[in-house]
Amino acid sequence: MTDTYSGILRNGLWKQNVVLVQMLAMCPTMALTSSATNGLGMGLATTAVLAVSNMLVASIRNWVSPDVRIPVFVVLIATLVTLVDMSLNAWLHDLYKVLGLFIALIVVNCAILGRAEAYASKAPVLDSFVDGLAMGLGFTLALTLVGSVREALGSGTLFSNASVLLGSRFVFLELKVIPDYKGFLLMVLPPGGFLVLGFLLAGKRTWESLRTRRRETVKPESQVGSPVGTA
Amino acid sequence: MKFAALRSTVGYQAGLLGVVALVASAALALANHYTAAAIAAAEAADLQASLSQVLPVGFSDNDLLRDTLTLIDAEGAPLTVYRARKGEGVEGVIYQVTGNGYAGPIAIVMGVDRDGRILGVRITKHTETPGLGDKIDSAKSGWALAFSGKSLDPSAPQRWAVKKDGGDFDQFTGATITPRAVVKAVKQGLEFFAAHRSELIDGAKSASNGTPG
Numbered sequence: 001m002t003d004t005y006s007g008i009l010r011n012g013l014w015k016q017n018v019v020l021v022q023m024l025a026m027c028p029t030m031a032l033t034s035s036a037t038n039g040l041g042m043g044l045a046t047t048a049v050l051a052v053s054n055m056l057v058a059s060i061r062n063w064v065s066p067d068v069r070i071p072v073f074v075v076l077i078a079t080l081v082t083l084v085d086m087s088l089n090a091w092l093h094d095l096y097k098v099l100g101l102f103i104a105l106i107v108v109n110c111a112i113l114g115r116a117e118a119y120a121s122k123a124p125v126l127d128s129f130v131d132g133l134a135m136g137l138g139f140t141l142a143l144t145l146v147g148s149v150r151e152a153l154g155s156g157t158l159f160s161n162a163s164v165l166l167g168s169r170f171v172f173l174e175l176k177v178i179p180d181y182k183g184f185l186l187m188v189l190p191p192g193g194f195l196v197l198g199f200l201l202a203g204k205r206t207w208e209s210l211r212t213r214r215r216e217t218v219k220p221e222s223q224v225g226s227p228v229g230t231a
Numbered sequence: 232m233k234f235a236a237l238r239s240t241v242g243y244q245a246g247l248l249g250v251v252a253l254v255a256s257a258a259l260a261l262a263n264h265y266t267a268a269a270i271a272a273a274e275a276a277d278l279q280a281s282l283s284q285v286l287p288v289g290f291s292d293n294d295l296l297r298d299t300l301t302l303i304d305a306e307g308a309p310l311t312v313y314r315a316r317k318g319e320g321v322e323g324v325i326y327q328v329t330g331n332g333y334a335g336p337i338a339i340v341m342g343v344d345r346d347g348r349i350l351g352v353r354i355t356k357h358t359e360t361p362g363l364g365d366k367i368d369s370a371k372s373g374w375a376l377a378f379s380g381k382s383l384d385p386s387a388p389q390r391w392a393v394k395k396d397g398g399d400f401d402q403f404t405g406a407t408i409t410p411r412a413v414v415k416a417v418k419q420g421l422e423f424f425a426a427h428r429s430e431l432i433d434g435a436k437s438a439s440n441g442t443p444g
Contacts, residue, residue, distance in 0.1 A: 034361065063238075063247070064247065065238040065239060065243060065244050065247065067239065067244060068244045068247060068248055071248060072247065072248065072251050075251050075252060075255050076251070076255070078255075079255040079258055079259060082259060082262075083258065083259070083262050086262050086263065086266045086270070087262065087266060089266065089270050089273065090265075090266035090269035090270045090273065091266075091269060093273035093276075093277075096273075097277075154362075155362075183362055185360075185361075185362045185363070188361050188362055189360070189361070
């Protein structure tokens with residue numbers, strides 16, 4: 001593999017974004033984005049596991065026969081998640097009370113196995129680590145985005161309880177976007193997740209197609225040197 | 232190329248799976264060994280915190296977690312009761328009851344004093360609809376505080392219901408099932424207390440299996 005790190009990063013954050021492009025990991029995307037803080041917490045926990053699991057998979061990739069790679073990766077990922085779960089519960093119990101539910105759910109996140117299969121099983125250790133980090137951050141970005149929209153529309157706040165997750169120094173993140181908001185329950189309930197993600201994807205597609213159209217109209221103009229008529 | 236050929240033999244693959252499983256189990260066993268004590272301590276602290284929430288400050292001076300009693304409830308399931316003492320006598324008891332909520336079980340911790348009056352009720356775990364049923368949660372509203380000081384009045388059993396059913400307790404707009412379930416569970420908790428009062432309060436001195444006062 002001859003990927004540059006900036007290329008890997010760009011892929012993870014935007015071009016191959018786990019949620020917005022690859023459409024993987026829909027379960028946590030729907031279930032854990034009722035608030036921006038939840039999305040951020042799930043995203044960060046997943047990023048940590050994804051980076052380490054990618055690294056482990058890459059480091060044993062030459063010993064694993066292709067025929068049995070899936071069970072090996074599944075056992076590896078499940079073990080890793082359980083280890084994280086146990087150590088957080090034992091030594092960072094307050095954080096565990098916030099993230100505990102998310103950690104167990106990381107096991108069923110198909111993005112982890114997806115990256116092990118699609119990237120880490122074929123790439124060097126360091127590249128795989130960076131890929132895991134980038135994909136995880138892209139996932140975090142998408143989850144926080146969906147969570148922010150749902151929380152702002154649903155309860156009129158942004159990053160409520162962020163200080164519980166990140167520590168009391170982050171209390172400034174907790175905003176009240178709409179004062180005296182009565183709440184819009186649909187956004188907090190599961191259908192809100194589908195709606196928000198759907199509109200976000202539609203927005204992304206529209207923006208991209210507008211951009212490519214503009215590029216196509218600009219190109220002939222510069223080559224031919226004559227103004228293009230009505231589009 | 233020789234290694235590639237070896238990799239595709241059944242023996243190698245079986246061995247690989249075995250080694251992976253072995254290493255994974257060993258790692259988990261090791262982690263469990265080193266974390267078990269810390270996890271147990273953290274969970275005990277959580278339990279202690281949720282128990283002391285339903286007791287007024289300064290109500291008891293004993294270690295609640297070490298003064299327990301296990302009784303059989305009305306449905307035949309064992310129920311662990313934590314006893315709050317001041318000096319020698321039992322001043323109140325705390326136990327958990329479960330309501331059948333709209334979206335699943337609701338775990339409720341309730342404290343009852345020796346006369347059968349409720350000291351406090353807290354919802355510790357639930358999956359009720361956010362914005363509707365979750366007002367039972369004391370983090371969301373003060374609804375659960377309405378139970379404090381109430382007791383079972385045999386002459387007016389209909390008062391242990393939500394207002395819609397002719398009782399004393401508020402329901403929420405758009406959510407009646409949740410508060411109804413909590414009221415019913417707490418009422419059953421009081422009936423449990425009434426049925427076992429002598430064992431819980433009076434027989435406590437001899438039945439104590441914890442450290443003496």
